[in-house]
Amino acid sequence: MEYLSKTVDPAAEQMLVKAKQDQVQTAWDRYEEQQPQCGFGSLGICCRHCVQGPCRIDPFGDGPKYGICGADADLIVARNLLRQTAGGAAAHVDHAYEAVETLELACQDNSPYEIKDEEKLKRVASKLGIGTENKSAKEIALEVVETAYKDFANHSAKPFKWLTATAPQERVEVWEKLGILPRNPDREIREAMHQTTMGMDADPVNLIMSTVKQGLVDGYAGLQLGTDIQDIIFGTPTPVATEANLGVLKADHVNIILHGHEPMLAEKIVEWAHKLEGEALAQGAKGIQLAGVCCSGNEVLMRQGIPLATNFLAQELVIVTGAVDAMVVDVQCIMPSLTRVAACYHTKIFTTKPIVKMPGAQHIAFDLQEADEKAREIVRQAIQNFSRRDPSRVDIPQIKTKAMGGFSVEAIVGALSKLDAANPLKPLVDNIANGNILGAVGTVGCNNVKVVHDSFHVTMVKELIKHNVLVVSTGCSAQALAKAGLMSPEGTEKYAGESLKAVLTVVGNAAGLNRPLPPVLHMGSCVDNSRIGDLVTALASYLNVAIKDLPVAASAPEYQHEKALAIGTWAVALGLLTHLGVVPPVLGGKKVTEILTGETAEKLLGGKFYVETDPIKAAHGLIEHLRSKRKALGI
Ligand code: BF8
Ligand code: SF4
Secondary structure, eight states: OGGGGTBSOHHHHHHHHHHHHTTOOOHHHHHHHTOSOOHHHHHTOEEOSSTTOOEEOOTTSSSOSBOTTOOBHHHHHHHHHHHHHHHHHHHHHHHHHHHHHHHHHHTSTTOSOOOOOHHHHHHHHHHTTOOOTTOOHHHHHHHHHHHHHHHHTOOSSSOOHHHHHHSOHHHHHHHHHHTOOOSOHHHHHHHHHHHTSTTSOOOHHHHHHHHHHHHHIIIIIIIIHHHHHHHHHHOOOOOEEEEESGGGSOTTSEEEEEESSOHHHHHHHHHHHHHTHHHHHHTTOSOEEEEEEHHHHHHHHHHHOOOEEEOGGGHHHHHHTSOOSEEEEOSSSOOTTHHHHHHTSSOEEEEOBTTBOOTTSEEOOOOGGGHHHHHHHHHHHHHHHGGGOOGGGOOOOOOOEEEEEOOOHHHHHHHHHTTOSSOTHHHHHHHHHTTSSOEEEEEOOOOOTTSOBTHHHHHHHHHHHHTTEEEEEEHHHHHHHHHTTTTSHHHHHHHSOHHHHHHHHHHHHHTTOSSOOOSEEEEESSTTHHHHHHHHHHHHHHHTSOGGGSSEEEEETTOOSHHHHHHHHHHHHHTOEEEESSOOTTTTOHHHHHHHHSHHHHHHHSOEEEEOOOHHHHHHHHHHHHHHHHHHHTO
């Protein structure tokens, strides 16, 4: 029972007991060791930007008001926030860049990658103004690649093309007036680093504007560019049935965990796991079971129906099952503790990227050109490792739920078009207008050890859907909700309010499911947040209103990563009220806090941050917001 305060996921709870027995240290143990956490850091008023520091400001006003250089609390908070947001944007832009390199490779002969979705390619090309007639897919793709590289190398004062080709004109004009249109993603990230060094910008408002600019870099050069390109290479997701939680692992199979973020590696492992099934049988296994953790898991769930093992905070606990023969990681959200946990069992950790190495892991450099050879080698080693497994140390919780994934905008529109082929968005809009659907909330982001694992996601979303709010979800939030049974037709029957249930049933039946759609639609990884952006952009354009006027909102209930700060900032820039369930490290700067959560942000951008650490109160805060937007629209 002691563990109930750590997680609401029964499988994770079971593995926490085993971790203790096996003397495995987890993030929760280390969190306790870190108490009390530094108050200055928590409030954002600690600065280490030069070596005269660290400097800190006394939040009670009795001690120092200024750092040694003269920086005050708001300045230190604003500088820290800009650096963190730039860190998040850098992660997504780096990911998107690799996707572009992969598409370029897919255009070559005998490439390990191909163009799976020519329709998406044409749609992306046409939004970028690239003609498609009488051109082969590879010719079009090369022009798309060239446009992307030009964006990364843009040396004009104009914004990069992916942004202007995707964002609503109304938004572009707002951002232009504020002077925050990003020119070139790499240059803006570099500039943010420069701007926050010692003796540079001393104006917190100017720093906040640069932070919003980083949100736009993240949204369009990271999320949108990455997702557009990945869909072209690997296919646009369509609805798919799968399962979620540690019970998807199999005691008699070779278990391989895909962890990280980029589908370039994960898709190849999926391919080679199929091809090498015979070798697994020869080793005495009944087959190969793949399962995902974090956003690599979301990517292959969305496109291949690969089941989900768990989400961010429980990543160590996957290994504690004793049944994992290999965990393959690429980039981001990979706990440095994994190799220490793996050392307690037979599990092999494979790192694959030049910027992600871990002492104790086996490094197999994943080179795009040699993607097949490298993926084959990893799967082979995993198969060989199966015989080293100690069955007496294996305990797989028999806990899993049914889940559906694959709800790209194209898939949602496809389902709705069964009701109205000419105007697919009309049935959705009509049901929002008549109040059957109160509005929509996108829940995104991570787990955070400061919050009982998954509890905020699950409690808040149950309250939202009970009040007929349609929920779409990505990232570790989607994984929490899948594990809680909220991504299945049964979830609709059990948890959705009556009018939402009726709509989901009609759409599910029309789409040929003969069941309701799930009450929470899985829209993918964190990079796939661009899909939520596409959806609200399409709704706004259909209704001919600005995004800020729609009865929609965003929420990151348990976020931890700098990427989540960047995504949240982009959502605010789009005009969305963006809820945070964990207090961001800004409270030490009164002015900064007021700007981000108050009227100033709303007046300038249409959106703002809303911090609420109680899930039920947060749900009702969001519901109130949807109601106020409905009222303003006269519906
Ligand atoms: O990009 S939600 S913990 S896994 S950062 Fe990481 Fe957060 Fe999970 Fe995916 Ni997103
Ligand atoms: Fe201190 Fe200023 Fe240096 Fe920051 S930049 S550590 S506030 S002297």
